[in-house]
Amino acid sequence: MKRLLRIEFLKLQHSKGFRVLLFLSALLGFFATIASTGSGEGIVITGYDTFYKQFGDLKSLIFVFLGVFSGIFIGEDFSNRIIQSEISSGYSRFAILLSKSLMYMIGIFMIIASELLVATIGTTVLNGFGPVITLNIVSIMIRSYLIYSFIMSGISMICIMIAFLIKNKGSIIAINMLLLLIIDGVLQFLSSKLPLGLQMYDKTPFYQVLLTTSPSIMIVDLVRGILVGMITLVIFFSITHIIFLRSELK
Amino acid sequence: MAENILKINSVSKSYKDVLALDKVSIDIEKGRIYGFIGQNGAGKTTLMSMITGLSYPTEGTIEIFGRNEPKELEKSRKKMGTMIEKVSMYPNLTVKQNLEFYKILKGISDENAVENTLRMVELSELGNKKFKNLSLGMKQRLGIAAALLGNPEILILDEPVNGLDPIGILEVREILLNLNKEYGTTILISSHILSELYMLATDYIIIHEGKIVDSLTLEQLSNQCKKHITIQAEGVNDAKNVLEKQLNISDYLVLEDNKIRLFDDSYSRKDFARIFYDNKIVLTELSYSDESLESYFINAIGGINHEEIASNRVS
Numbered sequence: 340m341k342r343l344l345r346i347e348f349l350k351l352q353h354s355k356g357f358r359v360l361l362f363l364s365a366l367l368g369f370f371a372t373i374a375s376t377g378s379g380e381g382i383v384i385t386g387y388d389t390f391y392k393q394f395g396d397l398k399s400l401i402f403v404f405l406g407v408f409s410g411i412f413i414g415e416d417f418s419n420r421i422i423q424s425e426i427s428s429g430y431s432r433f434a435i436l437l438s439k440s441l442m443y444m445i446g447i448f449m450i451i452a453s454e455l456l457v458a459t460i461g462t463t464v465l466n467g468f469g470p471v472i473t474l475n476i477v478s479i480m481i482r483s484y485l486i487y488s489f490i491m492s493g494i495s496m497i498c499i500m501i502a503f504l505i506k507n508k509g510s511i512i513a514i515n516m517l518l519l520l521i522i523d524g525v526l527q528f529l530s531s532k533l534p535l536g537l538q539m540y541d542k543t544p545f546y547q548v549l550l551t552t553s554p555s556i557m558i559v560d561l562v563r564g565i566l567v568g569m570i571t572l573v574i575f576f577s578i579t580h581i582i583f584l585r586s587e588l589k
Numbered sequence: 590m591a592e593n594i595l596k597i598n599s600v601s602k603s604y605k606d607v608l609a610l611d612k613v614s615i616d617i618e619k620g621r622i623y624g625f626i627g628q629n630g631a632g633k634t635t636l637m638s639m640i641t642g643l644s645y646p647t648e649g650t651i652e653i654f655g656r657n658e659p660k661e662l663e664k665s666r667k668k669m670g671t672m673i674e675k676v677s678m679y680p681n682l683t684v685k686q687n688l689e690f691y692k693i694l695k696g697i698s699d700e701n702a703v704e705n706t707l708r709m710v711e712l713s714e715l716g717n718k719k720f721k722n723l724s725l726g727m728k729q730r731l732g733i734a735a736a737l738l739g740n741p742e743i744l745i746l747d748e749p750v751n752g753l754d755p756i757g758i759l760e761v762r763e764i765l766l767n768l769n770k771e772y773g774t775t776i777l778i779s780s781h782i783l784s785e786l787y788m789l790a791t792d793y794i795i796i797h798e799g800k801i802v803d804s805l806t807l808e809q810l811s812n813q814c815k816k817h818i819t820i821q822a823e824g825v826n827d828a829k830n831v832l833e834k835q836l837n838i839s840d841y842l843v844l845e846d847n848k849i850r851l852f853d854d855s856y857s858r859k860d861f862a863r864i865f866y867d868n869k870i871v872l873t874e875l876s877y878s879d880e881s882l883e884s885y886f887i888n889a890i891g892g893i894n895h896e897e898i899a900s901n902r903v904s
C-alpha cells in the first residue's frame with residue numbers, strides 16, 4: 340500500500356493534466372481578485388469576504404474539475420495499462436482503488452486550495468483582509484476549507500466510480516462533468532419546487548458542501564455535514580470496489 | 590521430481606455465449622521455457638490474462654507456487670514479471686522514470702536495478718527519452734525490461750518480440766536464455782514467430798479454439814521435426830524384428846498408436862515396402878515427413894483453413 344501511494348504521488352507530481360488544472364484553478368483565483376476591484380461604490384470586498392464567497396462561486400467549476408481530473412488521473416491509468424500492471428504485480432484491487440482514491444482526493448484538496456489561496460491573498464493585497472487576523476479566524480477558515488474539500492471528496496467518489504466503470508478517458512471526462520452538474524441542477528430544481536425535494540437536497544453532499552463552509556455554523560450542522568460527506572464516500576467507494584472486483588481487464 | 594510452479598487446472602472461460610477456453614490444464618515446471626503457440630483468438634492472451642490476475646476463470650483453478658486462494662495468488666504474483674499485449678508505461682515519463690516506477694511497484698531495493706536492466710536490453714543511452722517518443726521496437730524492449738526488473742521467478746510474456754527488428758529479436762532471445770540459464774527463470778512466452786520459439790523454448794503448448802491440442806518437449810518436437818519415415822504395420826513386434834535384425838536399424842520410435850517412426854535415411858520408402866512385403870507383414874501406412882515447427886503446428890490444429898486465408902487476403 341505504501342508503495343502504491345508513493346507511485347500515485349509520483350504520478351501526481353509528473354501529471355501535466357494535474358498541473359494544468361492547478362494553473363486553471365489559480366487563474367480562477369486571479370479572476371476573483373480582479374472581480375473584487377470592480378465592485379460598486381463604497382463596497383469593499385476584502386480577502387476574508389472573497390474566501391467565503393469562493394465556496395459558492397467555485398462549486399460548479401469544481402464539479403467540472405472533478406470530471407476532468409478523474410479522466411486524467413484514473414482513465415489514463417486504464418489506457419496506459421498501469422492498473423493492469425499493478426494487478427499483475429500482485430497488488431489487491433482494494434489497495435489499488437484505495438491508493439488512487441486517496442491521491443485523487445489529495446489532488447482535489449490542492450486544486451481547491453490553489454484557487455482559494457490566490458483569490459484570498461490577491462484580494463487581501465488589494466483591499467485588505469477585513470477583520471483582524473486572529474488564530475481563531477484563521478483556524479475557522481482552515482476548518483471551512485478542509486470540510487468543503489472533504490465533502491467535495493465524497494462527491495468525487497461518484498467520479499471515481501464512473502471512471503472504474505467506463506475506463507475510457509474521454510468518456511469519463513464527458514460523463515462526469517455533465518453528471519455532477521445535472522445531479523446538482525436537478526436537486527436544486529426539485530428543492531425549489533417541492534418540500535420533499537428540499538428535504539432530500541438538504542441530506543445530500545451537494546447542499547452540505549455549501550452549508551458547512553459558513554463561519555458561524557452550529558456544531559450539529561457541522562457534524563451532519565461531515566457525516567453526509569463520509570457516508571457518500573463510503574457508499575460510492577464500496578460500489579466502486581465491487582465494480583472493480585468484477586471487472587475483467589484487457 | 591520436477592517442481593510445478595504454475596498449474597492450470599481445467600480452466601474454462603466464457604464471454605456470454607462464446608467459450609474462449611475449454612477445460613485447459615497445463616503444468617509449468619520450474620526452470621523451463623514454454624512456447625505458447627496458437628492462432629489469433631485461440632485463447633493465449635485470455636489464459637495469460639487469468640494467470641496475471643486481470644480476468645477470472647469461469648471454471649477451474651489457477652495455482653501459482655502451490656497457492657490458489659485469491660489472497661495467496663496476489664502474493665505469488667509478486668514473484669512474476671509480465672508483459673501482456675501492450676506495454677504498460679506512462680507516455681510522458683522518460684524511460685528511466687518509467688522503470689523507477691516499476692522499481693517502486695516491485696519493491697526492489699537494489700539501487701542499480703534500473704541501470705542494469707536498461708543495459709541488459711540496450712536502452713541505457715535512451716534513459717532520458719520520453720516513452721511516447723520511442724519507436725515501437727524500443728517500446729517493446731522497455732516493456733521487456735519492466736518485466737525483467739527484479740529477476741522474477743516466472744516471466745509471462747505475450748508476443749514480446751512484436752515490432753522488433755531481427756537484431757532485436759535475437760537480443761531478446763539471448764536475454765531470455767541467459768535469465769533462464771543463470772537464474773533458472775521459468776518463462777511462458779507466446780509468439781507468432783514460430784522459428785523464434787523453436788530456438789528458445791524447451792517445451793511447447795499448442796492451443797486451438799480454446800483447447801490445448803498438444804504439448805510436447807523440445808526433444809519430442811525435434812524427433813517429430815526430424816526427417817523421418819512413419820510405418821504402421823499389422824504386428825508391431827514383427828515389424829520391429831525386421832527393422833532390427835534384417836535392416837540393422839535401431840534409431841526408431843514406437844509411437845502410442847503403434848506407428849513406428851524411423852530416423853534412418855539409408856533406406857528408401859521403396860526398400861521398406863519391399864522388405865516388409867517379403868516378410869509377409871502388411872503395411873497400412875508408409876509415409877515420409879520433414880516437418881518444421883510451423884508444419885507441426887498446422888497439423889496439430891487440423892490444417893489450414895484456406896477459405897479463412899482467402900477472406901483475410903480479400904479484406
